Amino acid sequence: MTGTETAAMTARPAPGYGEGRQALLAAAVHVVATRGLRHLTYRSVAQEARVAHGLVAHHFGTRDALLEAALEFSLANSxxxxxxxxxxxxxxxxxxxxxxxxxxxxxxxxxxxxxxxxxxxxxxxxxxxxxxxxxxxxxxxxxxxxxxxxxxxxxxxxxxxxxxxxxxxxxxxxxxxxxxxxxxxxxxxxxxxx
Amino acid sequence: MTGTETAAMTARPAPGYGEGRQALLAAAVHVVATRGLRHLTYRSVAQEARVAHGLVAHHFGTRDALLEAALEFSLANSxxxxxxxxxxxxxxxxxxxxxxxxxxxxxxxxxxxxxxxxxxxxxxxxxxxxxxxxxxxxxxxxxxxxxxxxxxxxxxxxxxxxxxxxxxxxxxxxxxxxxxxxxxxxxxxxxxxx
DNA sequence: GGCGGAACTGTCCACCTGGACAGTTGTGAC
DNA sequence: GTCACAACTGTCCAGGTGGACAGTTCCGCC
Known part of the structure; x- marks a missing residue:
């Protein structure tokens, strides 16, 4: 973890109650874009979103479903x-x-x-x-x-x-x-x- | 492993002595193209090439180096x-x-x-x-x-x-x-x- | 305040992975 | 046939992963 990433981690606030799902979607986009699909793991995306990694399974069920939802999210936003x-x-x-x-x-x-x-x-x-x-x-x-x-x-x-x-x-x-x-x-x- | 893949496995001959490196390069291209970077592992590429997975480390040292060599290989061939x-x-x-x-x-x-x-x-x-x-x-x-x-x-x-x-x-x-x-x-x- | 349900946490576990490495096999030169 | 070296094999191991899941917290409603 480089200094730059530490700063980013500090700067990104933990999502409020009920905002976890959205935070995970945005985090998935960011992790994939910067580190590739290979590094999109429950833990990496949860860390990026400042939530526990079990929340991925809670909201999306599987990594694949997270990806599909993230694609919809990204396309809708762009x-x-x-x-x-x-x-x-x-x-x-x-x-x-x-x-x-x-x-x-x-x-x-x-x-x-x-x-x-x-x-x-x-x-x-x-x-x-x-x-x-x-x-x-x-x-x-x-x-x-x-x-x-x-x-x-x-x-x-x-x-x-x-x-x-x-x-x-x-x-x-x-x-x-x-x-x-x-x-x-x-x-x-x-x-x-x- | 689907029937199609089984047939492909059967059809692809094991590389001859000294041909392992080339086989791994071609296998890397195929695995990445068909399954994505995420599924490019020592074992998947070795299986595709019909060699033991230790040969990846032997010829390329690391997964990253394999990828770089595979890119050169692919670009040179195309x-x-x-x-x-x-x-x-x-x-x-x-x-x-x-x-x-x-x-x-x-x-x-x-x-x-x-x-x-x-x-x-x-x-x-x-x-x-x-x-x-x-x-x-x-x-x-x-x-x-x-x-x-x-x-x-x-x-x-x-x-x-x-x-x-x-x-x-x-x-x-x-x-x-x-x-x-x-x-x-x-x-x-x-x-x-x- | 109590309740129910959703959101969230963090532990657990079977399996996978990168890569090291000792041992085996193949090859070419002598 | 012997030797040296490269190619190859298959085991081992520490660490990582997907996902299940019990327990905790939050929230809205009554």
């Missing part, structure tokens, strides 16, 4: 608008702020990528992933339409995958400037389609 | 040309066959994505990841140049991230048709730049 000005048709507003958001809080993205990979092995996670991807793609289609771009499935799929890739690389290799420049170039490529 | 006709300038040849390759062997890609995420937590993995990404980007730049597209860093970064995202989604959600259509649309977007 779904936002893909445009800074929804419905405006302003291409510059599409994906505006994404890079900054990822830079400010890479843990949620990292957690989600970890769980998306895990969904290959855990069928019960898959519907959540599919649902969120579909939601984002539909929103993107709407924004492209508003911008005067007739977006077929392939274009929507590509554009969303491009941003997915930019974010993945930003999270993993940490170069927000390159990600931002990539988003700009993406808009440049889309502009002539309007 | 780096190929990004164009079906390198240097030809043929846009249709860029990324040709990528979707089919991923579909035929998703394990390598999945393994790499797992390790790329792990690189966030394991500094010693990072140089390998950075190196391969850089290699691919340089190759992409060369192909775009040959196609008459003056590709700045941002465009190269975007195009590569787009394919990264398409492959990631293909590996995780398994829709090669959408990935293929995405690649085509990517070429469509690039064509006017030539």
């Amino acid at each position: 779904v936002g608008s893909i445009s800074a000005a929804p419905g405006s048709g302003d291409l510059e507003a599409i994906f505006a702020g994404v890079v900054e958001m990822v830079q400010a809080n890479p843990d949620d993205q990292a957690f989600q990528y970890e769980l998306i990979l895990e969904a290959r092995r855990r069928p019960e996670l898959r519907p959540h992933v599919v649902q969120v991807y579909a939601t984002y793609r539909q929103a993107l289609r709407n924004e492209l339409d508003a911008a005067g771009i007739r977006a077929d499935d392939a274009l929507v799929h590509l554009v969303f995958a491009a941003v997915d890739g930019l974010v993945f690389q930003q999270v993993c290799l940490g170069d927000p400037d390159a990600a931002g420049a990539g988003v700009k170039r993406l808009r440049d490529l889309l502009r002539p389609l309007a | 780096v190929g040309s990004i164009s079906a006709a390198p240097g030809s300038g043929d846009l249709e040849a860029i990324f040709a066959g990528v979707v089919e390759m991923v579909q035929a062997n998703p394990d390598d890609q999945a393994f790499q994505y797992e390790l790329i995420l792990e690189a966030r937590r394991r500094p010693e993995l990072r140089p390998h990841v950075v190196q391969v990404y850089a290699t691919y980007r340089q190759a992409l730049r060369n192909e775009l140049d040959a196609a008459g597209i003056r590709a700045d860093d941002a465009l190269v970064h975007l195009v590569f991230a787009a394919v990264d995202g398409l492959v990631f989604q293909q590996v995780c959600l398994g829709d090669p048709d959408a990935a293929g259509a995405g690649v085509k649309r990517l070429r469509d977007l690039l064509r006017p730049l030539a």
